[in-house]
Amino acid sequence: MLNTNHTICDEKTVNLYNQDYSEKYRHFDDLYVDMPDYNHFVPLLQELTASFKRPIKVLEVGCGTGRYFHALKNTVELTGIDISGPMLKLAETPLKSEEVNIPVINLIEGSVFDYDFGNEKFDFIYSIGVLAEHAPFTKEICDKLFSLLNDDGAIYFTAVDLNDRKNLKRRLAETAYPLLPGKIKEALDKRWVTNYMTHDDLDKMMSESRFDDYNISYYKAEGGGWKGAHLECIANKYDTIARPLFV
Numbered sequence: 001m002l003n004t005n006h007t008i009c010d011e012k013t014v015n016l017y018n019q020d021y022s023e024k025y026r027h028f029d030d031l032y033v034d035m036p037d038y039n040h041f042v043p044l045l046q047e048l049t050a051s052f053k054r055p056i057k058v059l060e061v062g063c064g065t066g067r068y069f070h071a072l073k074n075t076v077e078l079t080g081i082d083i084s085g086p087m088l089k090l091a092e093t094p095l096k097s098e099e100v101n102i103p104v105i106n107l108i109e110g111s112v113f114d115y116d117f118g119n120e121k122f123d124f125i126y127s128i129g130v131l132a133e134h135a136p137f138t139k140e141i142c143d144k145l146f147s148l149l150n151d152d153g154a155i156y157f158t159a160v161d162l163n164d165r166k167n168l169k170r171r172l173a174e175t176a177y178p179l180l181p182g183k184i185k186e187a188l189d190k191r192w193v194t195n196y197m198t199h200d201d202l203d204k205m206m207s208e209s210r211f212d213d214y215n216i217s218y219y220k221a222e223g224g225g226w227k228g229a230h231l232e233c234i235a236n237k238y239d240t241i242a243r244p245l246f247v
Contacts, residue, residue, distance in 0.1 A: 001194070002136065002201060003194060004138050005136070006111065006113045006136055006141075009136065013134050014083055018084075019086045021086075022087045022090055023086075023090070025064065025087065030095070037222060040219065042071045045071040045072060045126065045156075048124065048234070049071075049074055052074050053074070054074060055074055055076040056074050056075055056122075056123035057079075057121070057122045057123050057124075057150075058075050058077070058122060058125070059078075059079045059122040059124075059125045059126075059148065060078065060080045060125075061081060061112045061125065061126070061145075062082055062127055062131075062134070063080030063081065063087075065087055065090040065091050065095065066080065066090070066095060067095050069091075069100045070096040072102060076102070076103055076104065078104070078105045079106040079122070080105070081112050082108075083110065083111050085109050088109050112135075113141060113144075120148070121148060121149065121150045121153075122149060123149070123152070123153045124154055125145055125155040125156075126157065127157040129226070130157075130158075131158070132159030132160055132195050132196060133159065133160045133196070135195060136195045137157075137197065139205065139208070142211075143209070146209065150237075152237070153236075154235065154236050155211075156233070158230045158231065158232050158233075159196070159197045159230065160195070160197070160229075160230055161196070161228065161229040161230055162194060162197055163198050163199070163229075164228045199218075199231060202231055211235040211237060212236055212237060212238045213235070214235035215234050216232070216233050218232070
């Protein structure tokens with residue numbers, strides 16, 4: 001069952017990413033550059049942002065220590081939002097800071113679920129290792145991210161693949177689920193509440209969203225702190241003239 005309450009997740013994240021943990025995380029950034037996952041995500045962000053062929057405004061949801069700031073191309077303004085104050089402080093000197101070529105960087109401490117961006121709009125929004133992992137990916141946040149995009153904007157995010165995390169015991173329990181007594185089903189339902197998503201969960205969410213088109217791919221993480229399979233989603237918001245062609 002998908003979690004729809006972000007509040008408890010936000011509290012857990014704040015407690016996890018304290019000063020000590022954040023410093024360890026930032027130290028790991030320097031090791032991360034030699035790992036396969038870095039060589040997957042950085043070129044992808046470079047390609048996506050370079051594809052705009054014009055100056056863009058970017059929002060990173062859960063920017064952490066600024067691990068990917070240096071990967072952004074064509075970016076004249078970057079807004080990074082994160083719920084951890086210690087992580088944001090370290091983002092002031094991000095990984096490969098000498099390669100960060102962004103005139104304006106705004107760092108916001110807060111939850112993307114609750115923060116009021118006012119009339120702010122972005123051309124590209126991305127989030128790696130946050131949504132459908134530390135925080136739920138809900139219809140509400142999907143709609144909010146859509147509304148934060150300019151026409152012709154795009155979003156890229158990752159989600160933990162729930163099916164890849166299921167052990168044999170979980171799979172057997174799911175097979176037997178229809179035959180189990182009601183009380184046991186209720187207990188399992190509570191235990192199985194998660195931020196993680198299956199491909200079908202994410203596909204259904206995106207198909208019912210306001211995005212004009214989307215693509216979901218599969219990425220098997222290889223070390224670097226990443227474990228198991230992740231889903232990657234790229235979705236587009238077209239301008240008001242083109243949109244009727246995709247309805």
